[in-house]
Amino acid sequence: MSLRVAVQMDPLEKINIAGDSTFALMLSAQARGHKLFHYAAGDLTYRDGRLTAPARAVTVQRVVGDHFRAEEVRTIDLGDDIDVVLMRQDPPFDLAYITATHLLERIQHQTLVVNDPAAVRNAPEKLFVLDYAEFMPPTLITRRLEEARAFHAEHGEVVIKPLYGNAGSAVFHVARNDANLAALTELFGQVWREPFMVQAFLPDVSKGDKRIVLVDGKPAGGVNRLPKPGEIRSNLAVGGKGAATELTERELEICAKLGPELAKRGLVFVGIDVIAGYLTEINVTSPTGIVAIDAYNGTDTPALIWNAIEARFQAM
Numbered sequence: 001m002s003l004r005v006a007v008q009m010d011p012l013e014k015i016n017i018a019g020d021s022t023f024a025l026m027l028s029a030q031a032r033g034h035k036l037f038h039y040a041a042g043d044l045t046y047r048d049g050r051l052t053a054p055a056r057a058v059t060v061q062r063v064v065g066d067h068f069r070a071e072e073v074r075t076i077d078l079g080d081d082i083d084v085v086l087m088r089q090d091p092p093f094d095l096a097y098i099t100a101t102h103l104l105e106r107i108q109h110q111t112l113v114v115n116d117p118a119a120v121r122n123a124p125e126k127l128f129v130l131d132y133a134e135f136m137p138p139t140l141i142t143r144r145l146e147e148a149r150a151f152h153a154e155h156g157e158v159v160i161k162p163l164y165g166n167a168g169s170a171v172f173h174v175a176r177n178d179a180n181l182a183a184l185t186e187l188f189g190q191v192w193r194e195p196f197m198v199q200a201f202l203p204d205v206s207k208g209d210k211r212i213v214l215v216d217g218k219p220a221g222g223v224n225r226l227p228k229p230g231e232i233r234s235n236l237a238v239g240g241k242g243a244a245t246e247l248t249e250r251e252l253e254i255c256a257k258l259g260p261e262l263a264k265r266g267l268v269f270v271g272i273d274v275i276a277g278y279l280t281e282i283n284v285t286s287p288t289g290i291v292a293i294d295a296y297n298g299t300d301t302p303a304l305i306w307n308a309i310e311a312r313f314q315a316m
Helices: 022-032 095-105 119-120 128-135 145-155 181-191 203-207 251-267 290-297 301-315
Strands: 002-009 037-041 044-048 050-060 068-070 074-077 085-086 112-116 139-142 160-161 172-174 196-200 209-215 218-226 241-242 269-275 278-283
Touching: 002 022, 002 050, 022 037, 022 095, 022 301, 044 160, 085 095, 095 119, 095 301, 112 301, 128 139, 128 278, 139 145, 139 290, 145 181, 145 196, 160 181, 172 181, 209 251, 209 290, 209 301, 218 251, 218 290, 218 301, 241 290, 251 269, 290 301
Parallel strands: 002 037, 002 085, 085 112
Antiparallel strands: 037 050, 044 050, 050 068, 050 074, 139 196, 160 172, 160 196, 209 218, 209 269, 218 241, 269 278
16 A cells, blocks of 8 residues: 655654654655655645645755755645655644644645644643643643742742743753742743643652654554753753663553543554653644664654554545
């Protein structure tokens, strides 16, 4: 089976092919005989029931500095010309991102969109996780300084972060006697209109923040991300170091609880973050980590993802 696959993502020229999950998915698709197209989310156009984008047919190869070849730009109809759309642009999860999900919903009767755009829109990564609060550390969502102060006093050390941040950006550790909570609350209120998240600090973050990937609701493996000395953020994008790991009974329990709902929602490729047995995020927009997972485990996660996509396409 050969599929026409359009990848909605950031510029191909700027990706780091050594660790980029979307690039790994593209290589795997190409090896299966699928034809690849690339376009940017900002180029979507809706007119008279048709959703189009200026796109380039591309081929990819794992050669640094020469990792893709592209044909001339032409307008493709994402309903008529394409079988599968991979929605893989990076956050921020803002109104532009949300608008793209609304537009892609218009073609779902013709084209398989992965992850399901309505499900992505309805599962913000730091809010969807609240459905599984029994696995989370103590958590507060607020804009009120009084609430943040009371939470800080109760738990001693906390982490404060924006609801719609990504890649570890704007994540702050507020220690027991730290006097910066008021200033941070003021800053967050000025930069973002949304509430922010405050969580009890987990000291074991120094031992790693585990990224676990689920494919169609089933765990495919994980990588332990270790923060740099003096850091609490372990995201690979901000300098965290990956390490091999196995899933614990607690982590398998979390996956078993989440998995059926993820599959039901059409969230085929999901990354969850677990620190010391506590679930902190469910990443559905543009999850990463599969290259590191496969490097440590000798697995082929892109193949699992394409198996799931092809099965869903055949079932349409």
